Amino acid sequence: MDKETILSWLKEEDPKRLEKLWQEADEVRARCVGDEVHLRGLIEISNYCINRCYYCGINRDIRTLARYRMTEEEIMAVVREIVKRGYGTVVLQSGEDPGIKRTWMSELIRRIKGETPLAVTLSLGERNVGDFAAWRKAGADRYLLKFETSNRYLYRYLHPPRQGEEIDRLILLEELSSLGYEVGSGIMVGLPGQTYEDLYEDLSIFRRLDLDMIGIGPFIPHPKTPLGCHPDWLSRSEVPNTDLMTCKVIALTRLLCPMANIPSTTALATVNPASGRILGLERGANVIMPNFTPIKYRKLYDIYPRPQETAPGGEDPLSIILSLGRRPGKGPGNRRRQIF
Numbered sequence: 628m629d630k631e632t633i634l635s636w637l638k639e640e641d642p643k644r645l646e647k648l649w650q651e652a653d654e655v656r657a658r659c660v661g662d663e664v665h666l667r668g669l670i671e672i673s674n675y676c677i678n679r680c681y682y683c684g685i686n687r688d689i690r691t692l693a694r695y696r697m698t699e700e701e702i703m704a705v706v707r708e709i710v711k712r713g714y715g716t717v718v719l720q721s722g723e724d725p726g727i728k729r730t731w732m733s734e735l736i737r738r739i740k741g742e743t744p745l746a747v748t749l750s751l752g753e754r755n756v757g758d759f760a761a762w763r764k765a766g767a768d769r770y771l772l773k774f775e776t777s778n779r780y781l782y783r784y785l786h787p788p789r790q791g792e793e794i795d796r797l798i799l800l801e802e803l804s805s806l807g808y809e810v811g812s813g814i815m816v817g818l819p820g821q822t823y824e825d826l827y828e829d830l831s832i833f834r835r836l837d838l839d840m841i842g843i844g845p846f847i848p849h850p851k852t853p854l855g856c857h858p859d860w861l862s863r864s865e866v867p868n869t870d871l872m873t874c875k876v877i878a879l880t881r882l883l884c885p886m887a888n889i890p891s892t893t894a895l896a897t898v899n900p901a902s903g904r905i906l907g908l909e910r911g912a913n914v915i916m917p918n919f920t921p922i923k924y925r926k927l928y929d930i931y932p933r934p935q936e937t938a939p940g941g942e943d944p945l946s947i948i949l950s951l952g953r954r955p956g957k958g959p960g961n962r963r964r965q966i967f
């Protein structure tokens with residue numbers, strides 16, 4: 628697909644013509660990764676963060692937010708619940724928390740790998756290569772690190788650097804890949820100031836990095852953050868932060884990276900609670916990541932405003948999957964290398 632075609636799909640508004648994009652994405656999804664929808668149990672293990680990302684509701688400047696870090700025993704209890712549900716993967720996610728020590732994390736990973744059949748995905752932000760290597764050695768299978776936007780100016784604006792250091796996430800992704808991790812990344816859609824050209828570049832990077840997992844969610848303003856305080860910035864944006872726009876990017880990602888694991892994200896389900904999750908799965912996605920964070924911590928992992936779920940695992944993912952004529956994935960759900 629050439630640049631003009633991609634840009635014109637990104638700008639397409641006609642629902643009839645878009646049907647063709649949805650159909651193509653769904654066909655490629657079915658042919659290349661099949662009808663299995665992989666379930667990943669998400670545990671948000673700490674909301675401490677040393678970063679000041681202007682969009683994020685757990686950034687360190689939000690002093691009123693109570694901070695938590697789950698204990699090993701608390702995490703293991705949730706891990707056992709995820710195993711009981713028959714899931715193949717646990718995702719351990721946190722803010723950028725230096726209180727999560729290399730050895731503590733290694734022990735936790737060893738324990739999960741020793742006591743359960745789960746694949747372990749880490750999503751703990753920017754860490755040094757020593758940490759990445761130790762955790763890989765301890766048995767971690769995958770690492771998620773979104774580059775958020777390929778627009779360097781926008782990225783720098785949204786992520787004020789700490790003490791002058793600037794970390795290139797694309798380099799970290801290469802490092803993770805050479806350590807043998809399956810590597811995931813992704814972006815937000817509809818950031819203030821983001822352009823269609825930027826989204827085209829994001830898609831090109833997905834393809835160039837040959838990513839195993841690609842997470843795409845709409846930007847959701849959080850009232851306590853610098854971006855959330857200036858809603859007028861959004862109305863001036865070229866790219867809307869809507870479910871439709873997000874679905875276009877998901878569908879194009881499926882066409883450009885046919886074998887990647889692509890989640891129908893919680894952020895998408897947040898902007899369209901009635902059918903966001905389903906639309907994602909119908910338009911290219913093949914993964915769901917139900918939230919297993921204990922309720923008492925969940926409201927504190929306040930990256931963006933989201934409805935309070937009451938049950939562990941939230942909305943019933945199994946009934947969504949079956950209603951679409953698909954089936955829950957068996958085993959760890961690694962990225963396929965070949966069309967089966």
Ligand code: 5AD
Pocket residue numbers: 682683684773775814815844845846847848849894930931
């Ligand atoms: N809207 C949408 N996604 C957000 N994230 C953080 N804040 C927001 C927001 N306001 C996503 C980012 C980040 C992850 C922690 O959550 O993509 O990588």
